[in-house]
Amino acid sequence: MIDVEDLVELVRNYNPRSNSDLIRGAYAYGKAMHEGQFRHSGEPYFTHPVEVAALLTEQQMDDATIATALLHDTIEDTKSTYAEVADRFGEEIAGLVDGVTKLTNLELSSTETRQAENFRKLLMAMSKDLRVLLVKLADRLHNMRTIKHMRPEKQVQKAHETMEIYAPLAGRMGMQWMRDELEDLAFSVLNSEARNSIMRRFLRLQKDTGDVIPRITGDIRDVLEKQGVEAQVFGRAKKPYSVWRKMQEKELSFSRLSDIYAFRVITRSEDDCYAVLGAIHRRWRAVPGRFKDYISQPKTNGYRSIHTTVSGRDGKRVEIQIRTREMHEVAEAGVAAHWSYRDGERVENPFAVDPAKWLESLTDRFLASDDHDEFLEHVKLEMFADQVFCFTPKGEVVKLPRGATPIDFAYAIHTRIGDSCVGSRVDGLRVPLWTRLRNGQSVEITTAEGQRPQATWMDIAVTGRARSAIRRSLREEHRDRFAKLGRELARVAFEHVGKKATDKALRTAAKALGLKDAEELLARLGSAELSGNAVVAALYPELKKQAKPESVEPTRAVIGLRQDQNSQRARCCQPVPGERIVGITYRGRGVVVHAIDCPALVEFEDQPDRWVDLHWHDGTHAPAYSVTLDVTMVNDAGVLGRICTLIGEQKANISDMQFTDRKPDFYRMSIDVEVRDVEHLHNVLTALEADSDVAALERLRDVERKP
Incomplete structure (x- = not known):
């Protein structure tokens, strides 16, 4: 591991005015916080933040960024808090560390919809301070260099994530050397045979x-x-x-x-x-x-x-x-x-781009789409594109990706121009709309009132902006027809599992699938962009799953306790597997397990010796974790029975229930439900929320209830 004085010297080599005490302080604090933690390789965990900091010295970054690298995992993986980091190192560094933590928590390799939403969050986090992403890229590069110590399935997940998100981002930022190395490291995981074959051919060619x-x-x-x-x-x-x-x-x-x-x-x-x-x-x-x-x-x-x-x-x-x-x-x-x-x-490099303006140009385009799939398609097309430069008849430059057509050119000028495009001239000559544009060409678009985008344009357009606009226009044109067909498909799909496709059920399903509203869901269902099974599964996943044998619950569901310690869940926050947790020790009672965001933890902030770093075991848990739900429902015959049936269909058990308020038209009650994990709880909440007679629903967390 690089010694603190060696790191200080690396920074002084390019910045003699560096605040060495700041870097020494961050080094000492990070090392103390990560004491006793180890990487998959068996090395002390703190070697990783130090290597990330060293990578950033190669890019001649400022003191705040180097300190952030040394501290970037403290809030996430240790008992350190934002307040403590801010108190010791200032709000600027605390904000950067918090930003890196938020990026780390994004599951960028999950499902397409979740990936698109998380990528939006990544761009928003970047927009506050680009140095957050620079630290994260250095963090990912060092993790990829040491990826062989991870489990094989984890290696593949991280390699895909690197190839699809982080390497293109590095390239987009102009850090081509980092993009090349990230891609090559991911390539060695995803297709090691192909990489080894190329290396052998290089050696043979050299010989x-x-x-x-x-x-x-x-x-x-x-x-x-x-x-x-x-x-x-x-x-x-x-x-x-x-x-x-x-x-x-x-x-x-x-x-x-x-x-x-x-x-x-x-x-x-x-x-x-x-x-x-x-x-x-x-x-x-x-x-x-x-x-x-x-x-x-x-x-x-x-x-x-x-x-x-x-x-x-x-x-x-x-x-x-x-x-x-x-x-x-x-x-x-x-x-x-x-x-x-x-x-x-x-130094002020005259060719360096202002990060604020660069981020604005990036996020304005990427965040314009209100559709998850279109957004992710837009991102990936823009990330990997090499550019060509064409001119309008007035001499203005339009930047497009390689392979772009006059359709892309038209939409790059304005959506209205693209929608009404009927023809194009390139360097004065009339050409088909599928013509591939080249550098330096002058392009003139011909428009006509009443023209609408054609379905065939989807095969012609290259840019995410054009494809998104064409798809949106086509969907609006056929929306009513698709919506009628979609409603019938939804009715059949719901009846197949004994449910009704009510308006509320469809609205809840749309929310669960990340769509704008029920009309959007029906239109997609009717246009075959979404299946009836997917809609039903979004509300009632337990009904669509085939029964799977559950693994045996190990002796300890919570990892991080000593052999002589017992644990119990805090009644105030009722944490369940899948949520981040922390333990608080009590004399004679063992360890009480809290969710990391439990408000009750505030009273223990000045007692760090009582905190225990905990996490749930990775296997399948038994449905034995009680969670209290606060339900307001219509006072009508059969409603309570239907709610109990919905919970049972999700393979969850009701351990207790009591009415807390009775009105002529509505009842309010608390229901204790036993679930496996946070995903199981989400399934129960979604199924209940979809019922027309459930007026309000929330998970009850009461800080007044003693642990």
Whole structure:
């Protein structure tokens, strides 16, 4: 593990004015909080926050970010609290640590709807302070570097999450080196055979041809010396995942791939960049269609560079990137370059993007959709897209992903233009709407009043914005027809399990599925975007499940107790498996288990010696955890019996019930229900909430009830 003084020195190397006492204090506090905790590898847990901090020193981050890295798991995994961190290190650092904790708690690899909603939350957390995401990315990178110590199924889950969310985010932020490494680490988990095959072919190629990188690097340096341009030249082989992706996209074998090496030329000025480009194109033949000038047309994350591919030594294709030192800093650090230092001073890199403006441009597009699936599709399309730049007839630049069509161009200007599009002209010539646009083309859209989007446009459009708008328009056009059909399908599906598809049941199902309202649910049901079984399962999952044998309850449901300690659930919050918990010791009574958000814990904040770090065991629990429900229902014949039946159908047992208020039209009562875990409780609540005669329902948590 890196020693505190070594870490302090790493920061001083780029920031001599660093607050070393702050970093030492964060190091000591984090180490004390994580004392006794270990990683899957057997190493002390604190080695992880230290490595995350070290990764951020490579990006020359400020003191607050380094301190946050050292503390980023304290609120989540130790007895530390937000208030204590704020008191010791200030509100700025406490806010950053809390932001990282919230990102950690998002289940980004869960179902599509939940994943989309959590990704929204991730973007909102980023929007407060981008440094939260920088710490989280460094955290994920170190976890991926040490992923072999996790369980195989956990490795696959984290690798998918990394490939779909964190690697594209790093790329979008301009941190291409991190994206490449994250993708390659995830690739080694998800398709280790393919990665090993590419590595073997690299070794065989090197054995057959020798190490070509020094030779080509030397050739480029010779050309630049003759031209009188001062520059640095670097070369590298591309990452295995990058090679594999290119093989898949172009449907080529490894032996037919020509540009598996990349070279970078770092110059002193922008004029030198174009001088280098001219010298290289005079020396070697440029490959048509492989030239991009991101200096004159920068990417939205501030990336600037010239890319060209030439036929180099022995006819091999060589990709060359040309940029200045300042451009290179942005290319390496991306949006993080905003916080960078040079020669011990905080510098204003003229090419670094303002993080606030970058986040605004990102979130405005991503958060515009009110549909979960469309939102996630939009995110993934935008994340992975390489850009092309086209012009309106007035000369304004429109940025689009590679492969975009005039339909995408029209919607990029305005939804109204896209909806009424009937034709397009590219560079003055009339072209079909499915034409793929190229860099530098001028595009003119022809519109007509009364035109509506066509279903075939879904096969033409590429951008999430266009596809979302087309889908929304088509759905509205057919909404009434789909809704009528959907209501009939819902009726049949509900009758199949002995239930009625009442308006309230449909509204509750829509809420459970993350849809806007019952009409949205019926329209999706009628358009076959949603099945009747899925709607029923959202309300009555126990009726749709096949009975599964439950595993035997182990001797201890709560993990973290000493052998001589017993535990009991707190009556005030009634925690159940699946909820985060903490224990409070009582003399002669053992440990009382509270939910982590129980208000009763406030009175123990100044007694840290009584707190015990606990968690539920991972297996299946027996339905033996009593939870009190506060139910207000219609005073009518058969209502109470139906409510008891609904609870029984969810495989939950009623252990006690009592009326708390009787009125001529409504009864209010508390019902003690025994459940397995928080998911089981959610199923019971959803089934009850869907009943038309249940006016109000909530889980009762009473801080006045003694533990």
